[in-house]
Each structure stands twice: as structure tokens, then as C-alpha cells.
Amino acid sequence: MHAKTPTTPKTGIAVSQERGASSTAVRTSLKLLGAGPVVILVALIILLGFLSPYFFTGRNLGNILSQTAVIALVAMGQHIVILTRGIDLSVGSNLALASVVGALVFKSTDSTVLVVVAMIASGGLVGAINGLVYVYGRLPHPFIITLATLSIAKGTALELSDGRAIQGMPDFVRAIGGGSIHGVPGSLFVVAGVALLFAVMAKTMVWGRWLYAVGGKPEAALQMGIPVKRVLISAYVISGLCAGLGALLLAGRTDAGSPLFGNLLELDTIAAVIIGGASFLGGRGHIGHALVGAIMIGVIRNALNLLNVDIFFQLIVIGVVIVIAVEADVLRNHLEGRMRVLQAAGQT
Amino acid sequence: MTKSFAVSRSTDTVLDVRNATKRFGPVLALDNVSIQAHRGQVLALLGDNGAGKSTLIKCISGVHQIDSGMIQLDGKPTLMRSPGSAREAGIETVYQDLALFDNLTPAQNFYAGREISFPSWLPPGLRFMRRSEMESVTNDVLERLKVTLPGAGATVALMSGGQRQAVAVARASVFARKLVILDEPTAALGLRESRKVLDLIAQLRDEGNAVILITHNMEHVTELASLAVVLRQGRKVGELIPTKANQHDLISMIVGG
Ligand SMILES: Nc1ncnc2c1ncn2[C@@H]1O[C@H](COP(=O)(O)OP(=O)(O)OP(=O)(O)O)[C@@H](O)[C@H]1O
Numbered sequence: 048m049h050a051k052t053p054t055t056p057k058t059g060i061a062v063s064q065e066r067g068a069s070s071t072a073v074r075t076s077l078k079l080l081g082a083g084p085v086v087i088l089v090a091l092i093i094l095l096g097f098l099s100p101y102f103f104t105g106r107n108l109g110n111i112l113s114q115t116a117v118i119a120l121v122a123m124g125q126h127i128v129i130l131t132r133g134i135d136l137s138v139g140s141n142l143a144l145a146s147v148v149g150a151l152v153f154k155s156t157d158s159t160v161l162v163v164v165a166m167i168a169s170g171g172l173v174g175a176i177n178g179l180v181y182v183y184g185r186l187p188h189p190f191i192i193t194l195a196t197l198s199i200a201k202g203t204a205l206e207l208s209d210g211r212a213i214q215g216m217p218d219f220v221r222a223i224g225g226g227s228i229h230g231v232p233g234s235l236f237v238v239a240g241v242a243l244l245f246a247v248m249a250k251t252m253v254w255g256r257w258l259y260a261v262g263g264k265p266e267a268a269l270q271m272g273i274p275v276k277r278v279l280i281s282a283y284v285i286s287g288l289c290a291g292l293g294a295l296l297l298a299g300r301t302d303a304g305s306p307l308f309g310n311l312l313e314l315d316t317i318a319a320v321i322i323g324g325a326s327f328l329g330g331r332g333h334i335g336h337a338l339v340g341a342i343m344i345g346v347i348r349n350a351l352n353l354l355n356v357d358i359f360f361q362l363i364v365i366g367v368v369i370v371i372a373v374e375a376d377v378l379r380n381h382l383e384g385r386m387r388v389l390q391a392a393g394q395t
Numbered sequence: 396m397t398k399s400f401a402v403s404r405s406t407d408t409v410l411d412v413r414n415a416t417k418r419f420g421p422v423l424a425l426d427n428v429s430i431q432a433h434r435g436q437v438l439a440l441l442g443d444n445g446a447g448k449s450t451l452i453k454c455i456s457g458v459h460q461i462d463s464g465m466i467q468l469d470g471k472p473t474l475m476r477s478p479g480s481a482r483e484a485g486i487e488t489v490y491q492d493l494a495l496f497d498n499l500t501p502a503q504n505f506y507a508g509r510e511i512s513f514p515s516w517l518p519p520g521l522r523f524m525r526r527s528e529m530e531s532v533t534n535d536v537l538e539r540l541k542v543t544l545p546g547a548g549a550t551v552a553l554m555s556g557g558q559r560q561a562v563a564v565a566r567a568s569v570f571a572r573k574l575v576i577l578d579e580p581t582a583a584l585g586l587r588e589s590r591k592v593l594d595l596i597a598q599l600r601d602e603g604n605a606v607i608l609i610t611h612n613m614e615h616v617t618e619l620a621s622l623a624v625v626l627r628q629g630r631k632v633g634e635l636i637p638t639k640a641n642q643h644d645l646i647s648m649i650v651g652g
Pocket residue numbers: 419422423424442443444445446447448449450451491
């Protein structure tokens with residue numbers, strides 16, 4: 048009896064310390080994983096500064112930003128869709144159609160306001176079709192409907208434009224897409240404004256909370272009385288609106304609307320969201336992830352250009368980065384499972 | 396005080412389900428089932444796997460709609476069109492799968508779908524949340540129930556089965572106004588956490604709620620329930636006042652011996 052008592056508490060303490068230590072280790076790994084994309088981006092930028100003297104010139108940075116702006120903007124909409132466990136494959140053609148619609152409106156009316164409204168509305172309309180058909184058509188997954196609208200929007204854009212770019216955009220649109228204020232591209236202000244708006248909406252509005260709930264566990268969202276259908280539709284409408292705004296930037300930069308705009312934009316935006324660190328499984332991530340991912344893609348492209356790596360190889364590099372990002376997501380899930388076990392052990 | 400209150404009002408029928416029938420395609424999940432739940436009492440709903448227990452409570456909480464029959468709440472026929480309308484009517488449910496959002500914190504889980512928000516003239520989704528208020532209420536409740544969690548801001552994903560169950564039951568306890576339904580709330584729990592949840596159920600009952608408890612644990616039934624109803628293959632096959640002496644009868648009713 049007396050001999051036993053001193054040993055028992057000792058082992059008890061040892062066990063709980065070890066548990067505490069591994070729980071902290073898991074938590075730290077989770078934090079590191081969360082910070083991963085930003086750390087990698089910063090490291091990449093520093094590395095490139097060393098590798099190419101041209102990288103840090105104002106002109107090159109401006110280039111990266113204005114090339115990234117469209118991806119970033121549309122990726123923010125894509126991020127909101129992915130938050131709800133969805134995917135929007137139609138963003139690229141949606142953008143093309145919106146730009147063509149804008150160009151045609153400009154041709155026939157000369158009105159700046161109408162052009163801007165038409166582009167954004169066109170984007171929102173395609174988004175609304177995605178959302179409505181997905182939800183009310185009881186489709187098992189948004190893949191199919193957004194694939195369909197990818198095709199339909201592209202076809203419509205080609206039809207309306209006879210397959211050719213239509214020159215001419217209002218001054219205001221050109222200024223936003225291609226102009227700059229004190230060397231800062233105008234498109235950057237649009238991206239920053241939209242990002243700020245989304246960040247505030249996601250964090251402070253009930254709608255934002257519902258997005259995360261629907262993406263986290265759709266069945267539970269229903270059981271808790273969240274209007275799941277409306278939340279889903281809103282996500283696709285917003286993604287569409289972002290595509291419309293993206294059209295505005297791209298059309299402004301090129302002074303044209305074209306059915307060939309936004310080619311492979313769905314891949315770039317999905318890649319941006321995933322590389323940035325949002326989860327493909329839904330319900331996790333924030334707007335910053337979309338931005339970081341978009342910049343990362345822009346920087347990687349730019350770097351490979353500066354280093355004279357050909358365009359085919361760029362696709363391969365970005366593909367590899369996607370795989371790494373998805374594996375990081377898997378690892379995060381694994382660590383969370385580990386944490387649950389540790390918590391359960393800590394209880395008994 | 397509480398006791399005399401509970402006894403004097405114990406005949407108040409909060410929920411009256413009459414001849415509920417529910418089909419899933421060819422499966423007759425509920426066949427003419429009638430149950431009543433009374434204020435200040437625990438009704439145990441028993442039955443083997445697949446007996447229709449979860450289906451019945453999902454019909455009450457608005458997840459499913461009955462094909463025929465009637466559900467009365469406080470003596471008024473009520474159509475539970477959606478989980479939201481059932482919650483508004485004062486029915487709280489702890490589902491078998493807990494209906495917790497792994498990606499959200501306990502406070503966010505507590506208030507999911509009924510966030511404290513302003514201004515009230517806007518549609519609910521477009522309002523702004525009062526986050527600190529929701530957080531402080533949640534923390535108070537969890538503290539009162541002595542639920543230990545991995546950390547204030549931690550999401551449910553990081554919690555053990557027991558912690559999750561505690562969060563789900565605590566959530567129901569905050570919002571319960573008339574009827575609390577618990578679908579196997581102690582299934583994943585060890586002895587100590589089970590005790591905590593059972594105490595919580597007793598507390599909900601004493602506060603004047605009607606409670607429906609689904610469980611496979613006969614000890615819990617005899618401890619808490621005033622009446623036990625047994626379902627088998629979607630049909631109600633019996634009901635009795637559970638005591639230590641008739642546990643055996645109850646079990647043979649469940650397995651159909
Ligand atoms: N959504 C559904 N669609 C089709 N069939 C269903 C559905 N929900 C339940 N069922 C069927 O209805 C029957 C009753 O199921 P229910 O889940 O109500 O049983 P239970 O008594 O809760 O069982 P358990 O103890 O395993 O939880 C089963 O045959 C089940 O397969």
C-alpha cells in the first residue's frame with residue numbers, strides 16, 4: 048500500500064504531460080499548416096528577388112498585380128461557392144459573355160452606366176441560373192449545371208460576337224481596367240474593395256455564418272432551420288457577379304469584349320482557392336485564401352516567364368502546386384482527428 | 396417548489412401524435428403510431444435498430460413530414476413544415492448525429508440558424524450578428540454545465556465524442572421552451588459524461604419541458620422515464636411505466652420475444 052502510492056501519481060503526471068505535449072504539438076502543426084500558403088508566398092517572392100533583378104521593379108510588380116486582378120476577383124466568388132462545398136466551372140465563359148454583352152451595349156448605346164450594369168448583370172444572371180437549376184433541379188452536385196452553363200455562355204458569347212473580339216469600351220471602364228493612380232493599377236482598388244466587402248460580410252453578417260454552416264454540414268444546416276437553398280443560390284449569384292466584374296476589368300484593360308476571354312479561368316480560380324489554403328471539403332477558409340492563392344499563381348507565372356520557362360511547363364508547375372495544397376488539406380483533417388483522440392483520452 | 400409545480404402540471408399534454416404513418420418508398424417506417432408527451436415528464440422511446448424511433452422524432456421536429464395522422468402541440472394541430480418552424484414552436488432536438496458543425500465553434504453552433512442579430516427590420520440573413528453576446532451566453536452555459544473544452548475559440552472538429560455530445564445537449568437546453576427530444580444522447584459517452592447528460596435531462600424536465608428520450612440503456616430508462624413506449628418495425632407494440640422489476644418485460648417487448 049505504502050510502496051504503491053508514490054509511484055502511481057508519478058506515472059499519472061508523466062502521462063498527462065506527454066498528452067499535453069502531443070496536444071500542443073498537434074495544435075502547433077495545425078497553426079503552421081494554416082500559415083503555410085502565406086509563408087510560401089513570401090519565401091517565393093524573396094527567392095525571386097534574388098533570382099531575377101527585374102522582379103522587384105515597379106513595372107513588373109504592376110504587371111503581376113494587374114494580371115492577377117481578374118483571377119483574384121473571380122477567385123473570391125469561386126471561394127464563396129467552394130465554401131458551400133460547390134464548384135463553379137462556368138466563371139470563364141461567364142466572364143467572356145459579360146464582356147461581349149458589354150461591348151455590344153457600348154456599340155449601340157454609348158452609355159457608360161449601361162455598359163457597366165449590363166456586364167455585371169449578365170454575370171449575375173448566369174450565376175442565378177447556376178444556383179436555381181442546382182437547387183430546384185435537385186442536382187446531386189453543381190458540377191453538371193456549371194459545366195452546362197460553361198458551354199452555353201461560351202456558345203452565346205461566340206454567337207453574339209461572331210467569334211471575334213469587339214473593340215471599344217467606355218473611358219471609365221478603360222480607366223478601371225487599365226489605368227493607374229500613382230502607379231497603383233485601378234483594378235487593384237476594385238479587388239481590394241470587393242475583398243474588404245466580402246471579408247466584412249462573411250465575418251459580421253448572418254449570411255456569412257450560414258455560408259460556413261451550409262458548407263460545414265448541409266444536413267445539420269437544414270435541421271437547424273437555415274434556409275439552405277437560398278444560401279446556395281446566393282453563393283452562385285455572387286460568383287457570377289464576380290465574373291461580371293472580372294469582365295469589366297479585363298475589357299477595360301484590353302479595350303474590348305471577346306468570346307475568348309477567361310479561357311481556363313475556372314481552373315485558375317479553383318487552383319487559387321485551394322493553393323491559398325481554403326478546404327475543398329467546404330466550410331473552411333476565408334477570402335484571404337483566395338487572394339493569397341491568386342497572387343501565388345500570378346507570381347509563379349511571372350517567375351517562370353522571367354526565368355524563361357515555357358508556358359507548357361507553367362501548367363505542370365501549377366498542377367503540382369495544387370496537389371501539394373490538397374495534400375495539406377488532407378493532413379489537416381488527419382491532425383484534427385488526432386486532436387479528437389487526444390481530447391477523448393484527456394477526459395477519462 | 397419545482398417539484399410541486401411539476402406534479403400539479405404533470406397531466407399537461409404538450410405533444411400529442413395520433414396515428415402517424417410515414418413511408419420511405421416501399422419501407423413503412425411508421426405505421427399508425429400514437430404517443431403523448433407531458434410537461435415535466437420524460438417519455439422513453441424504445442425499440443431495436445431500425446424500429447422507426449429516429450423517423451418518428453424527425454417527423455415531430457420537422458425534418459420529415461408524416462404521410463397521414465396528426466401532430467398536436469399544446470392541443471393545437473400543428474404542421475411541422477420545417478425544422479425551423481418546429482424550433483420556433485419550442486421544440487428542441489438533439490439528433491442522433493448531433494447536427495453539429497465541425498468547422499464552427501461551440502458558440503457558433505449554439506446559435507446556428509437563430510443568430511442574435513440586428514437590425515430586426517432586415518431579412519434575417521442580411522442582419523449583423525452580435526457575436527460577443529452569443530459567445531458570452533454560450534460560455535456561461537458551458538461553464539454552468541461544467542463542460543471542459545479544448546479552448547474557447549476551438550472548433551467542434553477538435554473535440555472528443557463526449558465533448559461534442561455535451562455541446563449538442565447544452566445547445567438544446569438553452570433554447571428549450573416546450574419539448575426537448577434527445578436521440579441516443581449518451582450513445583458515445585463514458586460513465587462520467589453520461590451522468591452529466593442524464594442530470595441535464597432531469598434538469599430540463601424539472602424546468603417544465605416535456606422530454607422524449609431515445610436510448611438503448613434500460614438503466615437510464617428506469618431512472619428518468621415516467622413512461623416507456625416501444626416501437627417495433629414501425630409499429631407501437633406496447634407501453635408501460637418502467638421500473639426495475641419490469642425491465643425484462645420491456646426488453647422482450649423490444650426484441651419481440
Ligand atoms: N431518409 C430515409 N430514407 C429511406 N429510408 C429510411 C430513411 N430514414 C429511415 N429509413 C428507414 O426507416 C426505418 C426506420 O429507421 P429509423 O432510423 O427511424 O430507425 P431507428 O429506430 O432510429 O434505429 P436506430 O436505433 O438504428 O437509430 C429503417 O428501415 C430505415 O432504413
